[in-house]
Amino acid sequence: MSLKLSDFLRNTGTFLKGRAPGQAIIQLTDHCNARCPQCGMRVQEKFDRHRLSDERLFAMIDRAAENGVNAISFTGGEPFLHTDTLINCVNRSSENGIKFIRTGTNAYFLTGHDKPDFTDKVKRMAERIAATKLYTIWFSLDTWNAELHEEMRGLRGVVKGMEKALPIFAEYGIYPSANLGINRNVSFGDIPELTSGESKAVFRESFMEGFRRFYSFAENLGFTIVNACYPMSADGNTVYRAESADRIVKFTVEEKIELFTALSEAIPEYRSRLRIFTPRSSLLSLLRQYKGDETADYGCRGGIDFFYIDGKNGHAHPCGFREGEDMGAYEQFEAKGFGIKASCRKCDWECFRDPSTLLGPVTEFFEHPAGLLSRFANDREFFRLWLEDIRYYSACGFFNGREKPDFTKMSRFKTTK
Numbered sequence: 416m417s418l419k420l421s422d423f424l425r426n427t428g429t430f431l432k433g434r435a436p437g438q439a440i441i442q443l444t445d446h447c448n449a450r451c452p453q454c455g456m457r458v459q460e461k462f463d464r465h466r467l468s469d470e471r472l473f474a475m476i477d478r479a480a481e482n483g484v485n486a487i488s489f490t491g492g493e494p495f496l497h498t499d500t501l502i503n504c505v506n507r508s509s510e511n512g513i514k515f516i517r518t519g520t521n522a523y524f525l526t527g528h529d530k531p532d533f534t535d536k537v538k539r540m541a542e543r544i545a546a547t548k549l550y551t552i553w554f555s556l557d558t559w560n561a562e563l564h565e566e567m568r569g570l571r572g573v574v575k576g577m578e579k580a581l582p583i584f585a586e587y588g589i590y591p592s593a594n595l596g597i598n599r600n601v602s603f604g605d606i607p608e609l610t611s612g613e614s615k616a617v618f619r620e621s622f623m624e625g626f627r628r629f630y631s632f633a634e635n636l637g638f639t640i641v642n643a644c645y646p647m648s649a650d651g652n653t654v655y656r657a658e659s660a661d662r663i664v665k666f667t668v669e670e671k672i673e674l675f676t677a678l679s680e681a682i683p684e685y686r687s688r689l690r691i692f693t694p695r696s697s698l699l700s701l702l703r704q705y706k707g708d709e710t711a712d713y714g715c716r717g718g719i720d721f722f723y724i725d726g727k728n729g730h731a732h733p734c735g736f737r738e739g740e741d742m743g744a745y746e747q748f749e750a751k752g753f754g755i756k757a758s759c760r761k762c763d764w765e766c767f768r769d770p771s772t773l774l775g776p777v778t779e780f781f782e783h784p785a786g787l788l789s790r791f792a793n794d795r796e797f798f799r800l801w802l803e804d805i806r807y808y809s810a811c812g813f814f815n816g817r818e819k820p821d822f823t824k825m826s827r828f829k830t831t832k
């Protein structure tokens with residue numbers, strides 16, 4: 416399932432129309448069994464919960480394929496509360512020719528690692544997944560401290576369970592990704608109020624050390640792929656609800672600048688050891704945005720080529736966060752982004768922001784090559800990072816969670832600190 420030249424050629428027609436390959440994120444359900452303080456869907460929140468029917472999900476997947484989607488994600492809530500439906504959706508997607516099929520979990524089914532049937536239970540799950548063409552499965556991990564992660568999630572023993580399960584998954588050719596939802600608990604040591612240059616440096620260093628510890632922690636647990644979800648803070652009323660107004664994910668602009676700088680500086684130290692999905696060109700764009708400079712920022716393709724489908728009504732939305740922009744039932748939805756400029760920058764949702772930045776120069780090449788050349792000449796910093804990201808993605812086999820990492824290729828990205 417590696418990425419081939421034919422995959423790029425198949426997308427050429429899309430790029431020629433000024434579009435990027437489509438992405439759909441479908442919320443199977445908003446039911447969840449975890450207690451995460453950073454999320455509005457945690458089990459203790461009281462609201463009417465929903466689950467999309469299999470029939471509608473299949474119709475949506477068929478429509479997604481017709482709409483040119485080649486990356487589909489099944490999210491929750493907790494998607495593995497409905498494993499049969501989830502597996503059927505993955506199969507339906509691959510039957511429709513969708514290549515990048517992703518899902519994730521809080522890994523609640525990996526609690527109870529000390530029970531006698533744990534290994535058999537994990538094997539049964541791995542067998543089921545191995546029989547599909549699922550490209551990525553992510554396990555959420557909120558910090559580098561196992562105890563703190565388990566306390567945040569309300570899932571005692573889940574980290575040990577992941578550690579025991581990862582080699583079993585590997586036997587079945589499955590390499591899950593550790594997904595870090597960035598929050599204040601990632602920092603190492605106390606983080607100061609930002610009042611001076613000195614406190615900014617301390618803030619940045621505490622997160623940089625936190626990111627280093629997180630990468631080492633994930634590596635020691637046996638993960639080979641890692642991603643970071645940028646903090647999502649909102650005061651309610653989003654479609655997705657995967658965010659919170661809690662201080663744990665609420666960062667000021669000044670703090671975000673230090674946070675994204677810390678992440679960008681920590682990544683190179685681990686690129687030869689772990690497949691790290693986070694593109695540094697995207698972090699540069701976010702940093703520039705927060706510093707008031709949007710040079711080389713390609714804007715988000717949410718609502719143009721990327722869409723979010725809610726678990727309540729099964730309706731399309733530009734993303735999970737722009738409330739009040741209901742585009743109707745997804746199974747009847749026709750994506751028509753022609754001529755719409757990608758310009759939204761209202762949030763940092765990495766699911767849409769990262770691929771928007773990575774695909775930006777490619778869409779511009781087909782749409783407005785002179786503009787791209789001029790950008791290229793005037794913004795070496797961005798293009799240096801962008802080209803490095805593309806080379807790195809290639810060395811990582813485009814994060815195929817069904818293949819082992821190629822450490823020989825990744826070793827080209829080894830840095831001395």
Ligand code: SF4
Nearest residue numbers: 447449451454457521
């Ligand atoms: S972050 Fe995920 S696991 Fe945690 S409450 Fe929200 S949906 Fe559930």
Ligand code: SF4
Nearest residue numbers: 715717734759761762
């Ligand atoms: S930037 Fe955020 S709010 Fe805007 S379309 Fe993208 S995901 Fe949605």
